[in-house]
Amino acid sequence: MTTTRQQVLVLYLDTSALDSPVVGWARYDGTGTSHPTTGDSDEPPYPTGVAALQDGWRLFQAAQLIPPYPGAEHETSFLKHEFFFERLVDGATDQ
Amino acid sequence: MPTTNQLLSSVQVARFVAHGFLRLDDVVPPEMNEEALGVFAAGLPSVPYGTPVPEAFPEGSFARRLVELPAVAGALESLVGPDPTVDHHFVHTRLPHEGSAQPLHADALIDLRTEAFDLQLMYYPQAVTADMGGTLVVPGSHLRRTNESDTGRYQNLRGQTRLTCPAGTVLLLHHGIWHGGRRNDSDTVRHMYKIRFNPTVPQVRLWDTADLHDPAVREELRRTFPWYEQATARLEIHNRIGLWRSLSADPGFDIDHWATRITNRPAPQRSTA
Numbered sequence: 440m441t442t443t444r445q446q447v448l449v450l451y452l453d454t455s456a457l458d459s460p461v462v463g464w465a466r467y468d469g470t471g472t473s474h475p476t477t478g479d480s481d482e483p484p485y486p487t488g489v490a491a492l493q494d495g496w497r498l499f500q501a502a503q504l505i506p507p508y509p510g511a512e513h514e515t516s517f518l519k520h521e522f523f524f525e526r527l528v529d530g531a532t533d534q
Numbered sequence: 535m536p537t538t539n540q541l542l543s544s545v546q547v548a549r550f551v552a553h554g555f556l557r558l559d560d561v562v563p564p565e566m567n568e569e570a571l572g573v574f575a576a577g578l579p580s581v582p583y584g585t586p587v588p589e590a591f592p593e594g595s596f597a598r599r600l601v602e603l604p605a606v607a608g609a610l611e612s613l614v615g616p617d618p619t620v621d622h623h624f625v626h627t628r629l630p631h632e633g634s635a636q637p638l639h640a641d642a643l644i645d646l647r648t649e650a651f652d653l654q655l656m657y658y659p660q661a662v663t664a665d666m667g668g669t670l671v672v673p674g675s676h677l678r679r680t681n682e683s684d685t686g687r688y689q690n691l692r693g694q695t696r697l698t699c700p701a702g703t704v705l706l707l708h709h710g711i712w713h714g715g716r717r718n719d720s721d722t723v724r725h726m727y728k729i730r731f732n733p734t735v736p737q738v739r740l741w742d743t744a745d746l747h748d749p750a751v752r753e754e755l756r757r758t759f760p761w762y763e764q765a766t767a768r769l770e771i772h773n774r775i776g777l778w779r780s781l782s783a784d785p786g787f788d789i790d791h792w793a794t795r796i797t798n799r800p801a802p803q804r805s806t807a
Binding site: 449451452453454459461462463464465466474475476477478479480481483513514515516517518519520 | 633634635636637638670677678679680684685686687688689690691692694696714716717760761762763764765766769770772773
């Protein structure tokens with residue numbers, strides 16, 4: 440029988456809006472057919488988060504909007520606008 | 535280390551403050567690049583943490599000659615002062631077709647210093663081509679407060695630098711810079727020799743300040759990078775202003791009023807009646 444596997448796309452956007460430009464990205468492939476890794480491309484797979492939706496990716500998690508910690512309002516740390524997408528694809532065929 | 539007249543300019547230091555690193559292409563002569571691979575293969579002597587450069591690297595040793603090259607010595611003195619100590623040194627090797635890259639990380643521990651920084655020297659004795667897994671560096675990431683490889687989820691950021699360089703290239707990096715060794719898809723072993731330096735003097739006006747008020751300084755400091763989110767980019771400029779105020783001993787320095795505006799608290803007017 441054919442099983443499904445999950446492919447995951449993580450997009451980091453310019454603002455909290457899903458239609459804002461992509462500034463960072465990562466990919467993970469549950470099919471094992473590709474092996475994305477750090478620093479493997481200079482151009483994002485999509486120009487915006489909405490462009491990923493239009494290509495069939497399903498959004499399953501979006502970063503919350505959390506007020507800065509008191510006293511740390513000017514500190515910078517992780518990217519704030521993180522969106523997780525998935526795509527389910529046919530994977531290995533079990534005998 | 536000897537005094538050198540190849541100090542950095544204010545514009546170059548401002549560029550370092552904005553980018554978090556400086557690149558010195560082809561500054562190590564070919565004969566030293568050839569010698570380096572043998573030195574690395576033989577193994578480097580261990581150096582206790584915090585050893586002054588003359589003790590860590592004896593006169594005539596490869597590392598001593600490397601850090602005394604005029605361009606390298608001048609840049610080191612400009613950024614960490616005349617007598618830094620050696621935190622540690624190590625040769626990083628990326629093997630051919632090794633399959634994966636390092637996760638994006640900053641070295642050591644999350645570091646809360648705002649007026650001091652360590653400097654990391656990365657030396658590439660070989661020409662590094664695109665498929666050799668040259669170091670990934672994220673410009674402008676050095677002031678972000680993250681701990682080591684907690685950034686490992688980020689595979690690619692707009693405007694990242696995937697290093698390719700001629701043999702004999704040296705990078706000088708702020709300790710907080712996000713970086714990582716990329717996957718080596720070539721048939722060639724790639725080496726990078728890293729030395730971390732700790733300052734022993736306040737990092738204030740250590741460079742050639744003749745051009746301190748050159749408009750190009752301000753232009754370097756207001757630079758943003760393609761991976762910055764729109765709002766956070768403003769915080770980056772704000773934090774850079776703070777670092778430049780400290781380095782240049784100019785507490786009133788500002789860019790586009792960012793720091794001045796949000797610290798303006800007028801005192802009540804006294805009556806003169």
